[in-house]
Amino acid sequence: MKKDIQIPEVSNVYVSVVNEYNDIYKTHDWNAYIINDKDVALEMVLIVTRGFSEIKSTSTMRHKLDMLPAKSYAKIEFMQEDVLALNNEFKVTFFEANKMFEKTYLFRKNTINKKALQTIPLMEVRGVLVK
Template sequence: MKKDIHIPKVEGVYIAIVNEYNDVYQTQDWNAYIINDKDVDLDTVIIVTSGYSDSKTTSVFRKKIDKLPKKSYAKIELIQEELFALNNQFKVTFFEGNAMYDKTYTFRKNTINKNALQPVPLMKVRGVVVK
């Protein structure tokens, strides 16, 4: 039975952590984004995030995006710098057409920092990206 379930490989969907200026609070904040670099819309995107290490675990955060249009992105959450010492995991599930896709994106501890910034697809900013 289990062998009959086919979940296709996820391509063209990324998670990025971006350091950007917050006009309201006049601070530099780290925000997580989901990026749809595909040529099709994604439906019912569910994102479950958490942080963990050998001795610590954060609470679980859930976010639902009804539709993520093609070649677009959406903010997931603000991430506090204290969490960079943990492994930060983003479990993403979505529908493309009639197929369900699922992928886990993990930012290993201490990999989110200003030295690791790279160009982020579609956003024209620099950040830490997991593909």
């Protein structure tokens, strides 16, 4: 039965962590974003996040977007500095053309840092990207 279920491969959907200036608190914060670089909208986007290592783990966080338009992005969550030293996992599930897609994006521990910044598609900012 399980072999009959086919989940198509995800393409042109990314998770990025960007270091942004917070005007309210006058700090530089790390924020996670989901990016839809497709020509179609994503429906019912579910994102489950957690940070973990061999000895520590964070709470599991769940996020939902009813719709993520084509060629757009949305903020997932603020990331505290402490969790950057952990592996950070983002499990993303969504529907496109009535088909379910699923992918796990993993930022390995200590890979989210200012030395790893690169240009992020669609956002026109610099951050750390997982495809």
